[in-house]
Structures are given as C-alpha cells and as structure tokens.
Amino acid sequence: MKFIHLGDLHIGKRVNEFSMINDQREILKQIIKVSKSEKVNGIFIAGDIYDKTIPSIEAIELFEDFICKIADLKIPAYIVSGNHDSSERLSTFSKLISLSGIHFSRNYDGKIIPLPLENIDIWLLPFVRPADVRRFFPDIEIGNYQDAIENVVKNLDIDTSRTNILIAHQFVTANGKKPEISDSETSSLGTLDNIDYRIFDNFDYVALGHIHKPQSMGRKEIRYCGSPLKYSFSEVNQNKSITIVEIEDKKIDIKSIPFKPIHEMKEIRGKINNLLKMEKDESYMHITLTDTNVIDAKNKLETIFPNIMKLDFEEYYTNLGEKRDLKTLKEKTIFEHFSDFFEKQTKEKLTNEEKEIVSSILLDIKEAK
The missing domain is CATH 3.60.21.10 (Metallo-dependent phosphatases)
Known part of the structure; x- marks a missing residue:
C-alpha cells in the first residue's frame, strides 16, 4: 500500500x-x-x-x-x-x-x-x-x-x-x-x-x-x-x-x-547598482546591501525584485556602549535625531541636498498634523 x-x-x-x-x-x-x-x-x-x-x-x-x-x-x-x-x-x-x-x-x-x-x-x-x-x-x-x-x-x-x-x-x-x-x-x-x-x-x-x-x-x-x-x-x-x-x-x-512552489525563497547581497542589473525575479527575497548612503533602496529594488520580504544593510550597527544623556536627547529636534541616526547607519553625514529633503518631509508631516 x-x-x-x-x-x-x-x-x-x-x-x-x-x-x-x-x-x-x-x-x-x-x-x-x-x-x-x-x-x-x-x-x-x-x-x-x-x-x-x-x-x-x-x-x-x-x-x-x-x-x-x-x-x-x-x-x-x-x-x-x-x-x-x-x-x-x-x-x-x-x-x-x-x-x-x-x-x-x-x-x-x-x-x-x-x-x-x-x-x-x-x-x-x-x-x-x-x-x-x-x-x-x-x-x-x-x-x-x-x-x-x-x-x-x-x-x-x-x-x-x-x-x-x-x-x-x-x-x-x-x-x-x-x-x-x-x-x-x-x-x-x-x-x-x-x-x-x-x-x-x-x-x-x-x-x-x-x-x-x-x-x-x-x-x-x-x-x-x-x-x-x-x-x-x-x-x-x-x-x-x-x-x-x-x-x-x-x-x-x-x-x-x-514541490514546485510559485515563489522560491532566496538570499542575495551586493551593491545596489549591481543588483539592479539582474533579471527580474519574483522569488521571496532577503537582500543585503553592501552600499552605504542608499536613498529609497527598497522602492528601487522592487522594480527588479517585487517580493522583498527582508532588506538589510551590511553596515548597519548601533553603538551599545555609548553613554546617553536623557536631557540632551529631549533637547534635540527630530531633524537632529534623524541626522544622528543616519550617521550611525551609514557612517556618513547628510549632504546639504539630503538635509533639504529631510527638512521638507518633516515640514509636510508637521503640516499634515
């Protein structure tokens, strides 16, 4: 049987x-x-x-x-x-x-x-x-x-x-x-x-x-x-x-x-410009970018990989040993917090053009409230 x-x-x-x-x-x-x-x-x-x-x-x-x-x-x-x-x-x-x-x-x-x-x-x-x-x-x-x-x-x-x-x-x-x-x-x-x-x-x-x-x-x-x-x-x-x-x-x-699934599950890594040259792939993706300072990475990658389940940056880190002063944190503006966060993520400071983009977005959010 x-x-x-x-x-x-x-x-x-x-x-x-x-x-x-x-x-x-x-x-x-x-x-x-x-x-x-x-x-x-x-x-x-x-x-x-x-x-x-x-x-x-x-x-x-x-x-x-x-x-x-x-x-x-x-x-x-x-x-x-x-x-x-x-x-x-x-x-x-x-x-x-x-x-x-x-x-x-x-x-x-x-x-x-x-x-x-x-x-x-x-x-x-x-x-x-x-x-x-x-x-x-x-x-x-x-x-x-x-x-x-x-x-x-x-x-x-x-x-x-x-x-x-x-x-x-x-x-x-x-x-x-x-x-x-x-x-x-x-x-x-x-x-x-x-x-x-x-x-x-x-x-x-x-x-x-x-x-x-x-x-x-x-x-x-x-x-x-x-x-x-x-x-x-x-x-x-x-x-x-x-x-x-x-x-x-x-x-x-x-x-x-x-089994022959509709979607495979894959993991890839590399620089965004190299990944964007690949053939379209509808697999469920975990992508690790080796670039720093990539703006709008997910939307760009979704033109080639429409089913991104997970997106990581290789350079992502947080300094757990850093001493944090609560009063100082409260005194900082949202823009300053974002700037600090961006620098920790990418190891680079915002350019003047990026500062203008962030400021404009924060202003739109404030007005929407």
Missing part, C-alpha cells in the same frame, strides 16, 4: 507580512495531482494544519476545499492536530466526517483506538503536553514529555503481527541528538519536550510533524516529512517535497517528490 505523508501545512501563515495563502493553494493542488498519479491508498497529515488556533475564514475554506477533493477521490485521510491547531475545533463533527473517509484525531482521553486499513492499524495521536496525559494516570509521575508519551504508548493495545503506523506531532530525538530546526519553529527549551525515538519501537512507521526540514530520527521509518513551503530564510537551502511511503509486509520504502 502507498501513502502520502504530509505535515506542517500552516495554512493561513504570513511570512514577513506576506500572505502565503496563494502559495499554499498551489501546493495543495500539487498534492492532489500526485495523489492521482501515484494512486495512493491514503494520506497522513501530521499536525499544524493551520498556523493559528483560530484560523481565518480564508484558511478554513482552503483546507475544506482540499479535504473535499480528497474525499471525492475516495482516498482516506488521517489527520492529527499540532501545537498550532485547536484540537477541539479541528475535530468538530469528526465522527460524521469520518463517514466520508476523512479521519481527525480527537482530544486525548486516555485511550486511542486504531483505524484498520486491510492489514494495517493506523494510530492518531494529537499533539499532547504532560498535563493532557497526567490526569488519566494519577498514580504515575509524569514530569515531562518523555514520561507523557511513554505512558500513552504503553497503554495502546498494539498487535505487532499487523503493520502499525503512528501519526504524531512531537519533538523526537535520537540518543539525545535533536532534529535540525529552523527559525520558523518553536525551539526546544532544554530537554523538557524531548521524546526518545525508542518509545516507538513497536511501530513500523511513525509519520511525524512539528519540524520543517525532512529528516528521520534514529531509524528511517521514524520520519519528519517537513513543511511543504519555506516559511523562513533559515529554510532557504532546504528541499521541500512530498513524502511517499510504500508498505508491503512490514517492509517500508520511502521516496520524495519535489
């Missing part, structure tokens, strides 16, 4: 104030296309369906449209909530929806019943914290995520003669080694939320979500599929892909099919 393993869709996410909804719409179309071409038997979605616990109407409608298309294809889907989701909202009407083959995890209530698919048992574990588990095991000390998940798994009635698949959204480590994370993810605080991969020894495949870079932990069958899009510039060199899992008599084969 063949499955698609997805996770960390983060539908409705904004990156540097850019809405990703159209990029996400295209990615979901590609998933539908691959579902047909690969003739998959099911789809796993390992949490963080939405970027917020209360998603926008636009985000809800996009995911609903995607799920309806999956249901129309008669492909069962198995979906768990992540730490960005509201488990309660995501599982609303889940019993009714399951009649169409779309299965959502419900709030953890001390037990999990597997969903059978021929000779495979599929277990849905929503994102849980120690407090979510502790109340169901009052006689056991549950002080961290390791204790919590260990007790959850111990209380599952797993038939190891069948193929067992777990879908989960947790921070899994391998012998103390953490997965590679990016800026767009919530970083682990110490080792509090670490869960050792050996807890999952009785599962033939563990479909994980939570980490945005595709990677396996401990063994190839315990796998993060990664996010379908790059959600920060720390992910710029990652290859985003659809994970295809093929299972035959407990033998697991994994392959990846690259």
